[in-house]
Amino acid sequence: MLPEALQSAIDALGALPGVGPRTAERYAYYLFRSSPKLSSSIVDALKNLHSGVKSCPVTFALIDASEEISPLYDNPARDKSTVLVVEEPLDIYAIENTRTFKGTYHVLGGAVSPIDGITPDKLHIAELISRVEKDGVLEVIIATNPSIEGESTALLLQKLLEEKYPELKITRLARGLPLGVDLSYADQITLSAALENRTKL
Amino acid sequence: MLPEALQSAIDALGALPGVGPRTAERYAYYLFRSSPKLSSSIVDALKNLHSGVKSCPVTFALIDASEEISPLYDNPARDKSTVLVVEEPLDIYAIENTRTFKGTYHVLGGAVSPIDGITPDKLHIAELISRVEKDGVLEVIIATNPSIEGESTALLLQKLLEEKYPELKITRLARGLPLGVDLSYADQITLSAALENRTKL
Numbered sequence: 001m002l003p004e005a006l007q008s009a010i011d012a013l014g015a016l017p018g019v020g021p022r023t024a025e026r027y028a029y030y031l032f033r034s035s036p037k038l039s040s041s042i043v044d045a046l047k048n049l050h051s052g053v054k055s056c057p058v059t060f061a062l063i064d065a066s067e068e069i070s071p072l073y074d075n076p077a078r079d080k081s082t083v084l085v086v087e088e089p090l091d092i093y094a095i096e097n098t099r100t101f102k103g104t105y106h107v108l109g110g111a112v113s114p115i116d117g118i119t120p121d122k123l124h125i126a127e128l129i130s131r132v133e134k135d136g137v138l139e140v141i142i143a144t145n146p147s148i149e150g151e152s153t154a155l156l157l158q159k160l161l162e163e164k165y166p167e168l169k170i171t172r173l174a175r176g177l178p179l180g181v182d183l184s185y186a187d188q189i190t191l192s193a194a195l196e197n198r199t200k201l
Numbered sequence: 202m203l204p205e206a207l208q209s210a211i212d213a214l215g216a217l218p219g220v221g222p223r224t225a226e227r228y229a230y231y232l233f234r235s236s237p238k239l240s241s242s243i244v245d246a247l248k249n250l251h252s253g254v255k256s257c258p259v260t261f262a263l264i265d266a267s268e269e270i271s272p273l274y275d276n277p278a279r280d281k282s283t284v285l286v287v288e289e290p291l292d293i294y295a296i297e298n299t300r301t302f303k304g305t306y307h308v309l310g311g312a313v314s315p316i317d318g319i320t321p322d323k324l325h326i327a328e329l330i331s332r333v334e335k336d337g338v339l340e341v342i343i344a345t346n347p348s349i350e351g352e353s354t355a356l357l358l359q360k361l362l363e364e365k366y367p368e369l370k371i372t373r374l375a376r377g378l379p380l381g382v383d384l385s386y387a388d389q390i391t392l393s394a395a396l397e398n399r400t401k402l
Contacts, residue, residue, distance in 0.1 A: 001294055003265045005246070005253025012246035015239055017231045029291055030218045032250055032263075038216055039247040045206070045213035046240040049233055052206025062233075064204045090230055093202060 006032060055089075058131070060107035060124050062089040072096070072105060079103045084141040085128060085157065087111050087150060091143065103141070106131065111149035112156060118149075120156060128157070132165055139169040146175070207233060256290075259332070261308035261325050263290040273297070273306060280304045282339040286329060286358065288312050288346055296344065304342070307332065312350035313357060319350075321357060329358070333366055340370040347376070 002010070006028055014024035031039050056063045056070035063070050072078060072092070082103030086092060092105050108123040131137065142157055144150035158170055175193030177186055186194070203211070207229055215225035232240045257264045257271035264271050273279060273293065283304030287293060293306050309324040332338065343358055345351035359371055376394030378387055387395070 001297060003254045003263050005249045005265070006263060008246040008253075009250045012243040015242065016228050018227075025291060026219075027217050028250070029289075031247065032254055036251045039250055041216065042213040043244050043247050045209040046232065046244050048206045049210045049229070049240055050237045052209075053204045053233055062204050062207060064206070088230075090226060096202060 055107075058127075059105050060089070060109060060127070061092055061105055070105070077102070080135045081138040082141065083128070083131065083135070083137050083139070084143050086143050087145055087153070095143065103139075104135075108144070108153065111144055111147070111153040113149045123153070125157065125160065129160060129164060132161065132168060137168065139171060142170065142172040144172075256308075259328075260306050261290070261310060261328070262293055262306055271306070278303070281336045283342065284329070284332065284336070284338050284340070285342040285344050287344050288351065288354070292344065304340075305336075309345070309354065312345055312348070312354040314350045324354070326358065326361065330361060330365060333362065333369060338369065340372060343371065343373040345373075 009028035009031065010021070010024045013019060013027045014021060016024075019027070031042075052065050053062050054065050055061070056067075056073065059070045059073045061070040061072060068074075073080070079102050083106050084095060084101060084103055085106045085108060086095070087108050087110055089107050092107070095101050095105075106124065106128050108125065108128075110118050110123055112118060112120055112123065128140075132140065140157075140161060142154045144154045144157075154172055161168055161170055174197060175190060176197060177183070177190065177194050183191070210229035210232065211222070211225045214220060214228045215222055217225075220228070232243075253266050254263050255266050256262070257268075257274065260271045260274045262271040262273060269275075274281070280303050284307050285296060285302060285304055286307045286309060287296070288309050288311055290308050293308070296302050296306075307325070307329050309326065309329075311319050311324055313319060313321055313324065329341075333341065341358075341362060343355045345355045345358075355373055362369055362371055375398060376391060377398060378384070378391065378395050384392070
């Protein structure tokens with residue numbers, strides 16, 4: 001019933017995550033009403049997305065296709081003896097934005113989730129284990145998400161790393177109250193952790 | 202800090218309405234992780250969006266670029282003596298989906314809103330007024346949105362049409378309780394209208 005070109009745009013944009021038919025309609029109609037420049041900028045950006053980005057072969061961070069290795073690893077100012085392990089490449093930028101971490105990163109590529117078919121061999125765990133020896137890593141900071149999958153991945157990593165390197169320091173990000181969340185809204189587990197790991201003033 | 206191609210995609214997608222930096226990041230990363238086919242389908246659809254869609258010169262509905270006039274007007278089965286007036290082209294499809302309207306449409310192209318610079322001369326009001334005479338219109342159904350702008354546009358249309366065609370029947374969509382909304386949640390104006398326009402069982 002709608003013009004074919006508009007319907008195609010709605011269908012294509014409806015494939016974005018969390019975008020239902022009404023939102024896709026809104027996006028497509030907005031683009032149609034706006035200057036063609038806006039659509040062109042999306043077209044140009046998406047054309048180069050796959051060819052312009054690749055994974056770092058050491059850390060599995062996302063890098064420019066023209067780069068060999070992630071600059072966050074290659075840079076001599078980064079301390080290779082500390083490795084912070086995250087699930088997804090974009091998690092790196094959340095940590096980098098704090099400007100307090102000077103070590104290097106390792107991206108697992110997800111968390112163990114047998115239901116979704118993500119078994120440990122699908123993650124970059126073997127590469128992490130060999131990196132520990134190769135780079136003389138002294139500390140591995142596990143920064144998987146505080147979800148069930150993230151927690152079981154953290155436990156698995158801890159087990160595998162301890163088995164192979166009994167001397168290695170293995171840590172994980174602290175649990176506690178986030179900024180701006182009212183005490184009465186905090187969940188039990190977070191609050192127990194905040195109490196248990198209380199810091200001296 | 203992010204790979205340039207990924208950052209470009211985030212920036213481009215962030216121009217969609219209601220899409221903030223986090224959502225744009227999610228869209229771009231999802232497209233990067235998915236098969237390049239998904240990005241290609243968006244690229245292809247957006248390339249043809251502006252060239253493939255145009256406005257009907259009579260009703261201002263959106264039509265295929267290959268069509269002359271909206272098929273919802275051109276079709277001899279549609280009753281040209283009844284014109285339903287909507288603000289935006291996509292409103293037509295909401296009405297069409299009810300499958301109960303057999304008249305024709307007229308798209309204003311928005312609602313009067315002096316703050317946003319939308320004065321009556323920016324809308325397709327003159328075209329509507331001349332259509333009444335040309336098509337021998339007997340009834341104009343005003344289906345602007347139940348917003349302040351929609352209401353003032355409806356009043357303006359009523360005034361202009363009554364002045365020129367004192368015999369013309371002018372109606373507007375009924376006000377009342379929508380399906381599934383609890384009485385206690387209905388606003389005062391809607392409830393007053395529902396009471397005033399009550400129908401006999």
